[in-house]
Amino acid sequence: MDQCITDIPRVRRGDVPLPQEEAIQRIASVTKAFSDPIRLKMVYLLSKQSDLCTCEFEELLDLSQSKVSYHLKILLDAGVIDREIHGSWSHYSLRNPKILEQVHALSQ
Amino acid sequence: MDQCITDIPRVRRGDVPLPQEEAIQRIASVTKAFSDPIRLKMVYLLSKQSDLCTCEFEELLDLSQSKVSYHLKILLDAGVIDREIHGSWSHYSLRNPKILEQVHALSQ
DNA sequence: GGTGTTTATCAACTTTTTTTGATTTGAATA
DNA sequence: TATTCAAATCAAAAAAAGTTGATAAACACC
Numbered sequence: 613m614d615q616c617i618t619d620i621p622r623v624r625r626g627d628v629p630l631p632q633e634e635a636i637q638r639i640a641s642v643t644k645a646f647s648d649p650i651r652l653k654m655v656y657l658l659s660k661q662s663d664l665c666t667c668e669f670e671e672l673l674d675l676s677q678s679k680v681s682y683h684l685k686i687l688l689d690a691g692v693i694d695r696e697i698h699g700s701w702s703h704y705s706l707r708n709p710k711i712l713e714q715v716h717a718l719s720q
Numbered sequence: 721m722d723q724c725i726t727d728i729p730r731v732r733r734g735d736v737p738l739p740q741e742e743a744i745q746r747i748a749s750v751t752k753a754f755s756d757p758i759r760l761k762m763v764y765l766l767s768k769q770s771d772l773c774t775c776e777f778e779e780l781l782d783l784s785q786s787k788v789s790y791h792l793k794i795l796l797d798a799g800v801i802d803r804e805i806h807g808s809w810s811h812y813s814l815r816n817p818k819i820l821e822q823v824h825a826l827s828q
Numbered sequence: 829g830g831t832g833t834t835t836a837t838c839a840a841c842t843t844t845t846t847t848t849g850a851t852t853t854g855a856a857t858a
Numbered sequence: 859t860a861t862t863c864a865a866a867t868c869a870a871a872a873a874a875a876g877t878t879g880a881t882a883a884a885c886a887c888c
Contacts, residue, residue: 623776628768636813637783642827643760647752648846649744660736666865668731679847681866693828700855700864717822719799751847756876774835787877794875808834808885 645690646715650675651683658693658705659712665701749824754799758783766801766813767820773809800811 630636645651650673657672664672664676669680684704687693692711696703706712723794738744753759765780766772772780777788792812795801800819804811814820 618780623745623769623772623780624777625782628765628780631764633757636760636787639791639823639827640755640760641755644755644845646826647748647755649741649748650846652744652748652751653738656739657736661731664731665806667863672731672736675885676848677865678849678867679769682846685866702865704739710812711826715747718754718819718826719747751877759877775833784878785835786837786879793836805835810835828887 642690642692645687645692648683648686650679651687652715654683654687655692655712655715656708661710662709663703663705665703667701669704736820749798750800753795753800756791756794758787759795760823762791763800763814763820763823767817770817771810771811771813775809777812 646655654669657669657705661668664675666680666684669675669684670677673680684695684702688695688704691707693704694707696705703708708714754763754806761781762777765777767775774785774788774792777783777792778785781788792801792803794811796803796812799815802815804813816822
């Protein structure tokens with residue numbers, strides 16, 4: 613057989629320590645928040661318009677009210693966006709206004 | 721009622737142009753690739769050990785062969801990793817060695 | 829050729845995520 | 859107080875993603 617690049621097996625269990633499971637889960641919850649097209653569009657809209665309420669997402673993305681609430685909650689729980697309540701309205705904004713650039717950098 | 725921060729409705733469909741659906745989908749495929757704990761660990765391992773074959777992921781993460789192949793394919797299809805075939809072995813490496821830092825920056 | 833190794837793929841199943849429509853909650857207004 | 863409006867929540871259904879064990883393909887070695 614062709615010589616493998618290096619000897620095999622080269623690394624065994626325990627050779628490379630992994631991060632804490634908790635740290636992995638935290639990162640996964642954030643990347644998961646960005647992994648849905650609807651939520652990416654929401655983040656995009658917030659990067660152009662720094663403050664939007666639920667009904668504006670409905671209007672801009674042509675989505676049902678419960679669908680909008682569902683996705684906003686995922687972004688909120690992941691810490692991607694913040695909510696400010698004014699009367700009956702919920703206003704959302706990006707916690708980090710530069711986040712979209714960082715997401716975009718992942719796919720370059 | 722409390723005065724809303726601004727008049728409503730403030731923005732309507734078409735007011736904020738969205739990126740092409742295709743561009744959104746491409747970004748989503750990358751963020752989705754990073755949204756699973758197993759795949760995050762794989763990327764982490766590759767950031768510490770620049771080249772690993774399928775069976776090494778099995779050993780290091782204590783996972784079945786088909787599960788490892790399944791997750792590696794998702795990372796490969798998203799363009800996160802590259803594959804080099806040597807005989808019967810498939811060797812994987814990060815397309816962008818700094819990608820883990822960028823992923824980590826998302827959750828800061 | 830026959831055997832063993834590494835890896836990918838497949839189909840069936842399980843789990844998770846998303847969607848949908850209805851209901852509930854809280855607040856403003858007539 | 860009754861009504862209306864914005865938004866969250868719920869339960870059921872649908873869709874997507876992940877897991878599992880088996881099979882297949884490609885290669886090396888005897």
